[in-house]
Amino acid sequence: AAGVIQSPRHLIKEKRETATLKCYPIPRHDTVYWYQQGPGQDPQFLISFYEKMQSDKGSIPDRFSAQQFSDYHSELNMSSLELGDSALYFCASRLPGGYTEAFFGQGTRLTVV
Amino acid sequence: AQKITQTQPGMFVQEKEAVTLDCTYDTSDPSYGLFWYKQPSSGEMIFLIYQGSYDQQNATEGRYSLNFQKARKSANLVISASQLGDSAMYFCAMREPNYGGSQGNLIFGKGTKLSVKP
Numbered sequence A: 001a002a003g004v005i006q007s008p009r010h011l012i013k014e015k016r017e018t019a020t021l022k023c024y025p026i027p028r029h030d031t032v033y034w035y036q037q038g039p040g041q042d043p044q045f046l047i048s049f050y051e052k053m054q055s056d057k058g059s060i061p062d063r064f065s066a067q068q069f070s071d072y073h074s075e076l077n078m079s080s081l082e083l084g085d086s087a088l089y090f091c092a093s094r095l096p097g098g099y100t101e102a103f104f105g106q107g108t109r110l111t112v113v
Numbered sequence B: 001a002q003k004i005t006q007t008q009p010g011m012f013v014q015e016k017e018a019v020t021l022d023c024t025y026d027t028s029d030p031s032y033g034l035f036w037y038k039q040p041s042s043g044e045m046i047f048l049i050y051q052g053s054y055d056q057q058n059a060t061e062g063r064y065s066l067n068f069q070k071a072r073k074s075a076n077l078v079i080s081a082s083q084l085g086d087s088a089m090y091f092c093a094m095r096e097p098n099y100g101g102s103q104g105n106l107i108f109g110k111g112t113k114l115s116v117k118p
Helices: none
Strands: A005-007 A010-013 A019-024 A031-037 A044-050 A053-057 A064-068 A074-078 A087-094 A108-112 B003-005 B010-014 B019-021 B024-026 B033-039 B046-052 B064-069 B074-079 B088-095 B106-108 B112-117
Touching: A005 A087, A010 A019, A019 A087, A019 A108, A031 A074, A044 A064, A044 A074, A044 B106, A053 A064, A074 A087, B003 B088, B003 B106, B010 B019, B019 B112, B024 B074, B033 B064, B033 B074, B046 B064, B046 B074, B074 B088
Parallel strands: A010 A108, B010 B112
Antiparallel strands: A005 A019, A019 A074, A031 A044, A031 A087, A044 A053, A064 A074, A087 A108, B003 B024, B019 B074, B033 B046, B033 B088, B064 B074, B088 B106, B088 B112
């Protein structure tokens, strides 16, 4: 079965650089979420999209932005990277409505040096 | 505000035995969903089981069952016949209601690290 695809899987950037993370949801899933998981932490919600429109916003820094495109894939853009941005970034998708489960991608591990 | 509490940072279980991972939640909304996810050391987040607040019966999925006690606001995960491959971090999560265009993001607990001993 198709799963959520995230790219790249690993990324190393220097401070003050920019990074773009990509997420391809499961076909027919039109809701996408982004989460940030720091080392030894639980995932923290950043932002979500439904039908290509921003739905909810969590603890996403102003330096980050995201969008969902016409083919439902989503990109998380991160600028002026800081050491504290080093984390595992997850994208998740689900079918709309009710309490259907969200399926997570394998994550992008970002290391800022 | 909604909150998930997992009070067991780490647990050990002998292979082939059952283990219960605790989860309590706090919400004032009568409608919510509860989820358990498994995160192995490789990092991916794997969905295990779901319980709706209005479900009358406890959810089960293979060796996983959810002991849902609504009055106590607890949603403990029971893993039967533990296997070495069950060693991982386990997160309890709750979905906020879908109101006013919100798509209900997940709120996670701090997780419990389960180690299965041979």
